[in-house]
Amino acid sequence: YLVFTDLDGTLLDHDTYSFAPAAEAMRLLAAREIPWVFNTSKTRAELAVLREQLGNPHPFIVENGAAVFFPEGCGRNDIALEWVDGMRCKRFAPERGDILALLARWREVYGFRFRGFADMTAQELSEVCGLHQNEASLALDRHFSEPILWQDSDDNWQRFAEGLANSGLQALKGGRFIHIMGAADKGAAMQWLAAVLDPEGEALTVALGDSHNDVAMLQAADIAVVVRSPHHVPPVIKSPSGEVIITEGYGPSGWNEALRAILSP
Ligand code: 2M8
Ligand code: MG
Ligand code: MG
Incomplete structure (x- = not known):
């Protein structure tokens, strides 16, 4: 096995x-x-x-x-x-930096509301997911993906998801977060x-x-x-x-x- x-x-x-x-x-x-x-x-x-x-x-x-x-x-x-x-x-998979740049642009242009790990401190993440703060800081040290909490409408989610697909990216649902990443x-x-x-x-x-x-x-x-x-x-x-x-x-x-x-x- x-x-x-x-x-x-x-x-x-x-x-x-x-x-x-x-x-x-x-x-x-x-x-x-x-x-x-x-x-x-x-x-x-x-x-x-x-x-x-x-x-x-x-x-x-x-x-x-x-x-x-x-x-x-x-x-x-x-x-x-x-x-x-x-x-x-x-x-x-592509680098997280490329994903973050795209997400930041979309947030500016379309006003999408979401909270990503790049917006969070270790303390905030620790409160959201129950990891200790030192463990949360290791989870923030990402290289290929950006987990987010979606705080916008379903309609805007459709537009967001289409944008991801057109950019060769995808959204994968984990236990708590939606992970934005490459293919x-x-x-x-x-x-x-x-x-x-x-x-x-x-x-x-x-x-x-x-x-x-x-x-x-x-x-x-x-x-x-x-x-x-x-x-x-x-x-x-x-x-x-x-x-x-x-x-x-x-x-x-x-x-x-x-x-x-x-x-x-
Ligand atoms: C995140 O991953 C889980 C996996 O299902 C989730 O989306 O809920 C990741 O950020 C991972 O790095 C972190 O350790 C975990 C903590 O619950 O959350
Ligand atoms: Mg997992
Ligand atoms: Mg799991």
């Missing part, structure tokens, strides 16, 4: 960010030496901390499929990667990394996620685990490549339950 997992609302509880209920399945993955890869909206800076806390040594995918990072000692040396601030990286997604990044980690294509891919921004990854996996949320109905997986499992439990309990069932002999 090769496991790809979302974090917020999936391996981490939506409200408390706890992963304690997933401990048993995390131990199983380590004991069976199954690579489990974070595939998340979070930033490289947030993942530096979480990889330590969760004991995950594998490559990781940031900002909704925008880039794959290979920490020292991970992955192969025979694929073309660039170095980004001291770590090997494969990029799939990358978690599914394409997962498939690219699966081919790097398992060139013969022998492993089954397992993907776990809870939200709209996980659908591309869930659709591309051999086993899709839709992790139930106490806050929203599970996303619909319209054209799955394989089996689809919907968990009983929420967040990390559902994660634990599904992986234990998949990995049980």
Whole structure:
């Protein structure tokens, strides 16, 4: 198996960010030496901390499929990667700076009302999403995407979304925020990394996620685990490549339950 997992609302509880209920399945993955890869909206800076806390040594995918990072000692040396601030990286998405410039122009010209991470301090973000302030400052350190809270009408949303499409950008809905970014997604990044980690294509891919921004990854996996949320109905997986499992439990309990069932002999 090769496991790809979302974090917020999936391996981490939506409200408390706890992963304690997933401990048993995390131990199983380590004991069976199954690579489990974070595939998340979070930033490289947030993942530096979480990889330590969760004991995950594998490559990781940031900002909704925008880039794959290979920490020292991970992955192969025979694929073309660039170095980004001291770590090997494969990029799939344009820079956040370009997105911010466009959003600022539209705000001026059309008067769209939204609040983005670029407008927020760490304290404000911490109040909105419940991360501690030091964690929130790591979430603000973004390179490929701009999460926003939409504060305008549905009609203006239509105009905004058309503008994004005409500019080669998209809006992906996470647990709390709408992520404005280029044409990358978690599914394409997962498939690219699966081919790097398992060139013969022998492993089954397992993907776990809870939200709209996980659908591309869930659709591309051999086993899709839709992790139930106490806050929203599970996303619909319209054209799955394989089996689809919907968990009983929420967040990390559902994660634990599904992986234990998949990995049980
Ligand atoms: C944001 O991502 C989640 C993912 O579902 C969301 O949209 O609600 C990102 O900004 C991420 O970097 C941050 O850690 C998270 C905190 O809840 O929110
Ligand atoms: Mg999520
Ligand atoms: Mg996520």
